[in-house]
Amino acid sequence: MTDDTAPEKPASGVLAPDGSAVDDFQEDEVTGEFFKPGKRLTLGHIADLLGVSTATVSLALRDSPLVAEETRLKVKKTAEDIGYIYNRSAASLRTAKSQIVGVAVHDILNPYFAEVFSALEDVLEEQGQMIFICNHRDDVKRQRAFINTLLQHRADGLILCPSVGTTTEEINRLVGQGIPVTLMCREVPGVWAPCIRGDDVTGAYAVTKHLIDQGHEKIGMIGGRRESSAGRCRHHGWRKALTDAGIDATKQLDIPELMTQSDGRKIVPEILNAKNKPTALMCFNDLVALGMMPVFRRMDVEPGPDMAITGYDDVDGAGSRTPALTTVCNHADKIGRLAALTLLRQIAGERVPNRPILIEPDLRIRESSPPQGVRLGPRLVE
Structure with missing residues (x-):
């Protein structure tokens, strides 16, 4: 518990209130008060300088609307001038x-x-x-x-x-x-x-159904930690959309756990060499999808016309790629x-x-998910 009482100015030739000799004290250049070096500044120092209560100082330092803005600014400036640091731990003990x-x-x-x-x-x-x-x-x-x-x-x-x-x-x-x-x-x-x-089931169902409506029947699910609710729900939405369309989900490429752009980059060769190679991919998130796209190009597979790709989350920049990424806005x-x-x-x-x-969620249909062989976006010039 801190002491909110500033030390009294010691008179020459007498002891200070705590029994220390006068020589143990120094004069503060800002406040004019005498203090022992190392003694922590308190709310009381600021309160005495401004002629307000310690409660007002405490509220001002916490930006309370109960204190006028002019007073808050004065308190904060004074605290900065004298080097006072607000003791949040002590305050939490008082206020819970x-x-x-x-x-x-x-x-x-x-x-x-x-x-x-x-x-x-x-x-x-x-x-x-x-x-x-x-x-x-x-x-x-x-x-x-x-x-x-x-x-x-x-x-x-x-x-x-x-x-x-x-x-x-x-x-x-x-x-x-x-x-x-x-x-x-x-x-x-x-x-x-x-x-x-x-609502991950609804979002995954919507984007998978979009790929089905584009004529795709081989739709892989790429990524997602299935031990998490998001991974399980998006996987369930993908399976449900396929099943409702009469497509056997167990015969589709299904690769779990991938979460990052690096994961997306690394998995492209496995996708292209799969026995059940898909024509479209529903990726767990945008990062996996965006990681894949440049690697597909390097392997002479154009995202969109040669491999439809969708993401999930609609992160900033997903719509400005070439092709612009079809994804699910997860708000x-x-x-x-x-x-x-x-x-x-x-x-x-x-x-x-x-x-x-x-x-x-909201489905954002863009250029990356056309029918097979169709280009919706401009050809990327390399």
Whole structure:
């Protein structure tokens, strides 16, 4: 607990209030106060300089709307001038709120998650929340270490795109301890927490049906971690669309686990050498699809006319490639904002239903998924 009382100015030839000799003190060039070197500055120093209460100083440093803007600016400038650093840990002990929220995803390098993070960050920062972010890389031990660190910092809540291997019990344990938790993008069955995610079955079904409508009957499914809900649901949507069209899904090329552009680049030779070589590909995400396209060209297979390719997520730039990528818009901004708002409701003490909230996806039909032999986009000049 910090002491908010500034040391009294010692009189010459007498001891200071704590019994120290006058020679142990120095005069602050900014404030004119005497202090012992190494003694931490407190809210009281700022309050005395400005003639306001320590409560006003504390609120101002937290950007509270209860304090006039002019006063907030004066407090912050004075704090900067004297080198005061706000003690968030001490404040959290007084208010039971740390103003810290943890956000954990499996791939922050994926532009889709960068868009999700940007949207939720805007909402949380409007409410004065500081964000700690973890890129757990689908390593459940890494995720657990991050969550333990959050608990040590008395975080107000957690937004989690759960790692493969996350158990229902560990999420429910957090909720049972009173920690607000919101899942996003991936679901863990049976948890006592809300989940905000896209309707992956519907999206995968729509893009696969589009390829069928273009005349394709050999449609491969490329990528997706099937241990995650997103991987399972998109795979299910692909299979369902094929089955509904009378196409045997078990005879199609089906390659799981691929997630990145590097994965997409590496898998092209295997696709071209497969016995059940497809004429169209439904990729788990845009990264896998975009990774494939230049490698297909180098192997004299033109994306679109020679191999129809679709992605998922509609990341920034997907529509500006040659050919422009057909994909599923998974509404990163909506998912991010709703995840943040849902967590803030929990932090405020509201009871939020622990059921998935599905965001309806939109199919974006572009040039990369024509009927076989048809070119919709311009020929790329190399």
